[in-house]
Amino acid sequence: xxxxxxxxxxxxxxxxxxxxxxxxxxxxxxxxxxxxxxxxxxxxxxxxxxxxxxxxxxxxxxxxxxxxxxxxxxxxxxxxxxxxxxxxxxxxxxxxxxxxxxxxxxxxxxx
Amino acid sequence: xxxxxxxxxxxxxxxxxxxxxxxxxxxxxxxxxxxxxxxxxxxxxxxxxxxxxxxxxxxxxxxxxxxxxxxxxxxxxxxxxxxxxxxxxxxxxxxxxxxxxxxxxxxxxxxxxx
Numbered sequence: 001x002x003x004x005x006x007x008x009x010x011x012x013x014x015x016x017x018x019x020x021x022x023x024x025x026x027x028x029x030x031x032x033x034x035x036x037x038x039x040x041x042x043x044x045x046x047x048x049x050x051x052x053x054x055x056x057x058x059x060x061x062x063x064x065x066x067x068x069x070x071x072x073x074x075x076x077x078x079x080x081x082x083x084x085x086x087x088x089x090x091x092x093x094x095x096x097x098x099x100x101x102x103x104x105x106x107x108x109x110x111x
Numbered sequence: 112x113x114x115x116x117x118x119x120x121x122x123x124x125x126x127x128x129x130x131x132x133x134x135x136x137x138x139x140x141x142x143x144x145x146x147x148x149x150x151x152x153x154x155x156x157x158x159x160x161x162x163x164x165x166x167x168x169x170x171x172x173x174x175x176x177x178x179x180x181x182x183x184x185x186x187x188x189x190x191x192x193x194x195x196x197x198x199x200x201x202x203x204x205x206x207x208x209x210x211x212x213x214x215x216x217x218x219x220x221x222x223x224x225x
Binding site for chain 2: 032034036041042043044045046049087097098099100101102103104
């Protein structure tokens, strides 16, 4: 399973765009990249998933370069309620769907 | 869609007793369910992978006789912490997948062993 590396923490202010980059140098051909958000004492919540290039949904965008060795989660115009831990994971169903969580990035949004 | 529930949300028990935690996929059939444990200020740690009708696969260092997992149907998996001790106090989270590469997580169960 590919190991991921993210910044441990990030600070931002309300209304700013936040970009969190994740490194996954050993990503396998079948691996998808998935980002989750976790609030204290809650289970992780799915944010976005992609395989290559760019994916956008109603809450975030995911940018994946051609070599797929990294990915960037982009949160537009963050609010205080976006303060949470964000996890980047790589894995595939071909590997039994296992996900190994790294440290995650603790995002703090200030007023 | 893709809702996973857990019951109970929190439980307090005495040392030496057993506790059962249920994980249900409410609107899809889960081919695989996973159990995680999370200590304060730490990341999630995968404990075991559970497939319906077969024995669970435990991660290295997880005692299978202490953490009993049963996956009786495509919508229900249970984790039983046997002879719980204070060091088993933690936040237990399950997830479920229906095949494609996305896991959906339950809200978690806070276990406190006195």
